[in-house]
Amino acid sequence: MSLARILVVDDETDIRDTLREILGEEGYEVEVAANAAEARAACAKQDPDLVLLDIWMPDTDGITLLREWSDNRLLSFPVVMLSGHGTVETAVEATRLGAVDFVEKPLSLTKLLRTVEKALDAGRRRRQSQRSLIPPLVAPVGKSRLMLRLREQVAQVATHDAPVLLVGEMGTGREAFARYLHSLGPRASGPFVALNCAGVDEANAVARLRGSETGGVVQPGAYDEAQGGTLLLAGLEDLPPPAQRALHADLEAGGWTRDGGSDRIPLRMRVVATALPGIESPESEGVRRDLVAQVAVVTLRVPPLREYAEDVPDLLRHYVDRLVDEEHLGLRRFSVAAQNRLRNYPWPGNVRELRNLVQRLLIVGGPEEIGLEEIERELAVQQPGDEPLVKQDLLALPLREAREAFERAYLLQQLMLCNGRVGLLAKRVGMERTHLYRKLRSLGVDFRQISDE
Numbered sequence: 315m316s317l318a319r320i321l322v323v324d325d326e327t328d329i330r331d332t333l334r335e336i337l338g339e340e341g342y343e344v345e346v347a348a349n350a351a352e353a354r355a356a357c358a359k360q361d362p363d364l365v366l367l368d369i370w371m372p373d374t375d376g377i378t379l380l381r382e383w384s385d386n387r388l389l390s391f392p393v394v395m396l397s398g399h400g401t402v403e404t405a406v407e408a409t410r411l412g413a414v415d416f417v418e419k420p421l422s423l424t425k426l427l428r429t430v431e432k433a434l435d436a437g438r439r440r441r442q443s444q445r446s447l448i449p450p451l452v453a454p455v456g457k458s459r460l461m462l463r464l465r466e467q468v469a470q471v472a473t474h475d476a477p478v479l480l481v482g483e484m485g486t487g488r489e490a491f492a493r494y495l496h497s498l499g500p501r502a503s504g505p506f507v508a509l510n511c512a513g514v515d516e517a518n519a520v521a522r523l524r525g526s527e528t529g530g531v532v533q534p535g536a537y538d539e540a541q542g543g544t545l546l547l548a549g550l551e552d553l554p555p556p557a558q559r560a561l562h563a564d565l566e567a568g569g570w571t572r573d574g575g576s577d578r579i580p581l582r583m584r585v586v587a588t589a590l591p592g593i594e595s596p597e598s599e600g601v602r603r604d605l606v607a608q609v610a611v612v613t614l615r616v617p618p619l620r621e622y623a624e625d626v627p628d629l630l631r632h633y634v635d636r637l638v639d640e641e642h643l644g645l646r647r648f649s650v651a652a653q654n655r656l657r658n659y660p661w662p663g664n665v666r667e668l669r670n671l672v673q674r675l676l677i678v679g680g681p682e683e684i685g686l687e688e689i690e691r692e693l694a695v696q697q698p699g700d701e702p703l704v705k706q707d708l709l710a711l712p713l714r715e716a717r718e719a720f721e722r723a724y725l726l727q728q729l730m731l732c733n734g735r736v737g738l739l740a741k742r743v744g745m746e747r748t749h750l751y752r753k754l755r756s757l758g759v760d761f762r763q764i765s766d767e
Contacts, residue, residue: 318434319343319360323353323376324368324396329419333366333426340427350374357383358457360627360653362391364433366417369397369404377407384411388457392437394429396421454490455632456625460617464491467614472498477565477585477609479550481593482616483731485666488588489548491616496544501584504543509536512552519557520573524564527575537570540583547587550609551600562605585609590732592741599737619661619668627653629665633672643676651686659693662731722757729759 320342322333330346337344345362347353350373356362369376376395383389395408398419405416414433417426454461471478472495480488489508496506514522525535532538536545547553553561564570569580587609593601594610619626630648638645648656661667671692675684725743732738736754740747 318363321345321356321362321365323347325349325371350379363437365391365393367393367395369395380411392433394433454487454494455629456622458622458625460622461625468495469498471612475584476611479610479613480588480616481591481613483618483664485664486616486618487665488616492546492586501543505540506544507536507540508546508548511547511549514554514557516554519554520560523557523560524570524572526573542582544584544586550587550589551593558602558605562602565608590738592738595741619664623657626657629668633669637673637676644679646676646682646684648684652684652689655686655689725759
């Protein structure tokens with residue numbers, strides 16, 4: 315079984331050293347922090363299983379730090395307070411903020427170990443309860459500044475009923491944030507209907523939205539299914555033109571009529587759309603400008619995983635726990651070295667790629683600890699056949715060849731992020747499309763093959 319990780323936060327060196335020695339001999343993995351700043355850094359690197367937190371510290375006291383964790387929804391671990399001269403009021407305040415217990419100094423070895431065991435057990439039960447009660451991915455994972463800010467923005471927007479456009483690369487978890495938005499809003503008890511725009515057939519696109527009536531028999535459409543809840547248009551850039559025209563007209567009128575029907579039905583739903591970066595640009599092709607304006611009353615950017623890589627360890631732990639619970643896979647844990655390697659991986663497929671990696675490693679199985687060597691083997695399989703650009707000695711090449719090698723690698727990577735769409739690639743790299751086609755051909759980049767893959 316993996317060792318429980320305990321963080322000891324105390325400004326007294328003797329206390330830190332004593333607790334590290336005692337708890338280490340009991341088989342726990344112990345990390346120490348001398349102040350609140352070091353404690354924040356330790357928790358940002360990886361969530362502990364338990365924190366032993368001193369109340370009286372010189373920079374930021376333990377109660378203030380506990381309140382900070384609680385207010386920012388970062389208290390995913392049990393906290394036991396340590397105090398040499400606490401008061402009843404202090405104990406009550408700590409308990410109100412989420413502390414599970416109180417241990418007085420000087421420390422009693424027997425009481426300390428009993429309290430640690432009880433607190434760890436309480437933490438395990440709470441995590442198990444949360445995993446069984448919270449719907450998957452309702453609250454997107456991450457405590458980086460980017461994720462905290464995005465969750466704050468979603469919470470602010472959720473109370474209103476205005477349409478929202480979530481812009482981000484493929485695999486960034488845009489639908490997870492759409493579901494989170496729905497869960498925080500006044501329509502949370504209503505249905506959440508996700509319409510995959512790429513799967514809408516142009517021939518029956520309008521009926522897929524509006525539904526139809528024939529001889530008094532109603533065939534419900536996406537509007538019917540989402541009434542009273544939220545309609546998610548996933549991949550707005552892929553919605554066929556007839557459906558775009560119908561959607562624009564219905565949003566403008568605030569209601570719709572089923573194909574073959576005569577009754578006007580009011581739209582009573584929230585509309586949320588996801589799209590790839592660049593859709594807001596006036597030069598963007600494929601989506602009506604007036605439709606984009608309608609659904610982008612509020613636009614939220616969902617960042618790629620490479621921009622908040624500090625959250626990778628938490629995401630790895632989240633998906634391990636979730637897949638073990640949902641798919642009954644064997645429990646495995648990532649070593650610190652493996653986590654560090656994955657924090658520095660660029661994740662072109664974003665959170666979806668991370669989840670797939672975790673699932674693959676759990677399915678294949680092996681030692682409980684996933685080490686660095688296993689991660690390197692996995693990443694090597696995912697790399698393209700050519701040697702990565704960063705490992706090439708460009709300084710040994712003539713200028714022209716070095717430039718071509720860089721441009722080929724750069725455009726290949728960007729094209730994969732754009733799913734082979736040259737039009738989107740042109741906007742992403744700032745080139746005119748005709749010149750870009752010419753450049754890709756001169757470099758031997760087969761964009762059609764990438765699109766097919």
